[in-house]
Amino acid sequence: MSYVHGYSVREGRRLGDQADTLADLLHAGIAYPAGSRVLEVGCGVGAQTVHLLARSPGVRLVAVDVSAASLAAARATVTAAYPGEDVTFCRADLHRLPYPDGAFDHVFACFVLEHLPDPRSALAALRRVLRPGGTLTVVEGDHGSAFFHPDSAYARAAIDCQVRLQAAAGGDARIGRRLHPLLTAAGYAEVDVTPRAVYVDADRPGLVDGFTRNTFIAMVAAVGADALAAGLTTPDDWRRGIAHLHRTTWADGTFHYTFFTARAVRP
């Protein structure tokens, strides 16, 4: 599978920083009753799984990913943090899940749809394993929502390199704005999308580090070699773009990004 972020140790650490920094924002309102059957697809290294369990103790959780290495890391992290919880890890493609129709009460997917060439068919595959009345929650970003001070055409061009590489790999880094129509077209009911904005300035030092530097700039910077190889930028422009993104973390800089959380029901 072509996957724009890759599976390096550094990317695993970035996913952890991202999940920990944004947990209160992205997991607000997501709590499943003890005993309910919950499926997390695209669990990666378990960065969101630990936050799911923190808010929903006692669920019967199945965590699925296509990457065996990520699943091994997820198993180590999650069982160390929550040894008493009922969690099963399974290597599978979310389009072909090895579970019967209606097997789960709730499905959760964070930062997964953005990497799939046909998110609508993925959503339909997830609907199959939900019981009628069960809920799907998806969390996605939208790189079109990134704006910052000081503004910089070089910084915007660097972000655009990531958007274009992700598109070339079949994904959509601006999928947040499409969640409502996608879920509706995939046959879900009661679709409810909430934008969740991250705003960073010097009075929020935890977000300057945890979000602007370690989540967002780290994600863009990681595609530099691929962007150069694809001829999307030059070494000078790339260096300026990343430097100008870092410039937004100075005392007089600001940064804004919006995530979208969608909740929908299987009719």
Ligand SMILES: C[S@@+](CC[C@H](N)C(=O)[O-])C[C@H]1O[C@@H](n2cnc3c(N)ncnc32)[C@H](O)[C@@H]1O
């Ligand atoms: C950006 S990571 C997000 C991981 C985790 N949800 C998080 O927020 O930290 C996307 C994950 O989706 C997984 N993935 C991509 N396509 C998949 C598929 N068809 N079936 C299952 N997992 C998939 C990737 O292997 C990767 O671990």
